[in-house]
Amino acid sequence: MRIVVLPEAADEFEDAADYYDEQKAGLGQRYRDEVDRHIGWIAMHPDLPRIRPGGYRRVNLKVFPYYVAYVLHQQAIWVLAIAHEHRKPEYWIRRRLNLSQQDARPTDEERDRPPVAD
Numbered sequence: 001m002r003i004v005v006l007p008e009a010a011d012e013f014e015d016a017a018d019y020y021d022e023q024k025a026g027l028g029q030r031y032r033d034e035v036d037r038h039i040g041w042i043a044m045h046p047d048l049p050r051i052r053p054g055g056y057r058r059v060n061l062k063v064f065p066y067y068v069a070y071v072l073h074q075q076a077i078w079v080l081a082i083a084h085e086h087r088k089p090e091y092w093i094r095r096r097l098n099l100s101q102q103d104a105r106p107t108d109e110e111r112d113r114p115p116v117a118d
Contacts, residue, residue, distance in 0.1 A: 002076040003043055006095055013082045016066065034061050035082060038068055046070075046077050054093050056080060073099050 005013075013035060021028030038059050042049075049057040060067045069081040069092065078099060081092035 001043060001046060001072075003039065003079065004076050005079040006081075008092065008095060009079045009081050016064075016082065016084070020064075031064050031066075034063055035066070035068065039079065042068065042070060042077060046072055054090055054096065056093075056096055060085070071096055071099065 013032075017028040017031050019028075020031045038061055042057075042059055046057075049059055052058055056069050056071050058067050058069050065085045066082055067085060068079060069083060070077050070079045072078075080095045083092060
C-alpha cells in the first residue's frame with residue numbers, strides 16, 4: 001500500500017527531529033528511526049489500530065511522546081500528523097477533512113482497474 005505523508009506532517013516530523021538534535025547529539029536520529037519503524041509497521045498492518053472517533057487511526061511511538069495519525073484513503077495510507085501526545089489534542093483533524101479535496105492522483109494500477117459493480 002502506498003504511503004502519503006502530508007506536508008504538514010513532514011514539517012512536524014522535521015521540527016521534532018531538529019529539536020531532539022539540539023538537545024543531544026544523535027537523539028534526533030533516534031527519533032527519525034523510531035518514526036520510520038512505526039510507519040513501516042503501519043504499512044504492514046494498516047487495519048490493525050482501531051478507528052478513533054475522529055475517523056482516523058493512531059500508533060503511539062514507544063520511546064518519544066509522539067504518535068502517528070493516519071487514515072486509509074484511495075488505497076493509500078495518508079499520514080495526517082506526527083503529533084506530540086501532550087499538545088493540543090487533534091489540532092490536525094481538519095487535515096482529514098481536506099483529503100477529499102487533495103489532488104490524489106491514482107496509480108496506474110488504480111486507473112487501469114475496471115470499476116466495481118454495486
